[in-house]
Amino acid sequence: MRAANVAPTSDTSLDASGIGGHPRGLTTLFLTEFWERFSYYGMRAILILYMVAPAAGGGLEFTTERATYIYGLYTSSVYFTPIVGGWLADKFLGARRAVFWGVVVIALGHFSIALSSIGAWLFFGGMGLIALGTGLLKSNISTMVGALYSDDDRRRDGGFSIFYMGINLGSFSAPIVCGFLAQSDSFRGFLSGMGLAPESSWHWGFGAAGVGMVFGLIQ
Numbered sequence: 031m032r033a034a035n036v037a038p039t040s041d042t043s044l045d046a047s048g049i050g051g052h053p054r055g056l057t058t059l060f061l062t063e064f065w066e067r068f069s070y071y072g073m074r075a076i077l078i079l080y081m082v083a084p085a086a087g088g089g090l091e092f093t094t095e096r097a098t099y100i101y102g103l104y105t106s107s108v109y110f111t112p113i114v115g116g117w118l119a120d121k122f123l124g125a126r127r128a129v130f131w132g133v134v135v136i137a138l139g140h141f142s143i144a145l146s147s148i149g150a151w152l153f154f155g156g157m158g159l160i161a162l163g164t165g166l167l168k169s170n171i172s173t174m175v176g177a178l179y180s181d182d183d184r185r186r187d188g189g190f191s192i193f194y195m196g197i198n199l200g201s202f203s204a205p206i207v208c209g210f211l212a213q214s215d216s217f218r219g220f221l222s223g224m225g226l227a228p229e230s231s232w233h234w235g236f237g238a239a240g241v242g243m244v245f246g247l248i249q
Contacts, residue, residue: 111165
């Protein structure tokens with residue numbers, strides 16, 4: 031992930047090489063947040079469905095009660111861990127490193143779940159990694175957006191509006207893409223035609239969010 035400036039200087043207000051005449055760092059942070067929201071809402075779209083699906087269909091065959099309990103624990107942890115992530119950034123890492131490592135950990139979490147056919151520990155460990163990575167990223171990335179602008183830069187409000195558009199676009203597109211990969215008959219037919227098990231489509235859905243986070247890391 032290309033470093034965005036995290037401390038305002040007299041020069042940041044002159045940088046207009048990014049989206050809509052905003053600082054270049056806004057483009058990086060916009061795309062990073064897009065893929066983080068894609069990651070989170072992609073997971074949410076298929077997580078319970080995967081857990082309750084029969085084993086013959088590639089699922090874990092959990093009861094609805096167990097699946098919803100795990101889902102609730104996962105989603106609540108994503109909103110709790112930013113408290114820890116913000117503290118780590120303030121005391122040790124700084125915002126830039128916290129966001130970088132947050133992206134890395136989230137991607138590792140998705141790939142762990144994508145490979146969870148090897149063992150259930152990868153599934154639960156992957157969800158833990160995603161929660162930890164989100165805690166590092168969510169509590170610091172907005173701070174980095176604000177730091178791109180000087181206090182008197184009139185573009186600041188517009189910059190945050192663009193940044194939040196990344197959130198909305200990622201949240202909107204994730205269920206469509208991940209849901210298609212996980213449950214579409216046409217994609218399962220494609221996997222069969224490639225000599226792959228069609229029931230592995232769930233793992234392609236989980237993996238897509240991880241690929242997105244890699245894009246967020248390298249762009």
